[in-house]
Amino acid sequence: MRLQPSLRAAFTLVELLVACLVLGTGVLALASTSVAVARLTGDAARAGAAAERAHARMEAMRATACAAASGSAVAGGIAEWWTAALSPSGAALSDSVRYTEGVHHDIRSNTLYSAAWCP
Numbered sequence: 001m002r003l004q005p006s007l008r009a010a011f012t013l014v015e016l017l018v019a020c021l022v023l024g025t026g027v028l029a030l031a032s033t034s035v036a037v038a039r040l041t042g043d044a045a046r047a048g049a050a051a052e053r054a055h056a057r058m059e060a061m062r063a064t065a066c067a068a069a070s071g072s073a074v075a076g077g078i079a080e081w082w083t084a085a086l087s088p089s090g091a092a093l094s095d096s097v098r099y100t101e102g103v104h105h106d107i108r109s110n111t112l113y114s115a116a117w118c119p
Contacts, residue, residue, distance in 0.1 A: 043101040047108070050078050050097040054112050057082050057095045066091045066118035084116075091116040 011019075061069065061084045068091075072081035082095040096111040 039103065046077070046099050046101055049076065050099045050108075050110060053078055053080060054095045054097045054110065058093060058112055058114055061091075061093050061095075062114075062116045066116060086118070087115075089115070090118045 057080065061082065064084070066086065068084055068086050070081075070083040072079070074080070077099060079098040080095065083093070085092045093114045093116060094111060096109060098107060098109045100106065101108055
């Protein structure tokens with residue numbers, strides 16, 4: 001007597017197509033998120049570089065024994081302009097930086113103000 005072959009459990013073609021669709025959607029979502037993270041990281045790096053440059057300029061102006069000065073510079077995509085004006089109580093210092101960020105290259109600008117005591 002012959003035994004009938006048993007039916008094996010298996011995935012159907014529809015189940016495999018649905019699984020591929022779900023997996024593909026997840027991979028695309030992960031890829032788009034990684035692009036956004038990379039863009040935000042680049043924006044943060046540019047903002048940090050601009051802040052570091054402004055801070056360094058402020059410290060350099062503080063070290064110049066209360067001399068009136070002004071100037072501007074452009075380097076690495078960051079424009080900077082500064083002034084040191086003498087006043088009766090010391091020197092009023094200001095430094096502004098301008099840089100671009102984002103996909104549409106929006107212009108961002110930051111200004112630092114400080115004062116230096118002159119003996």
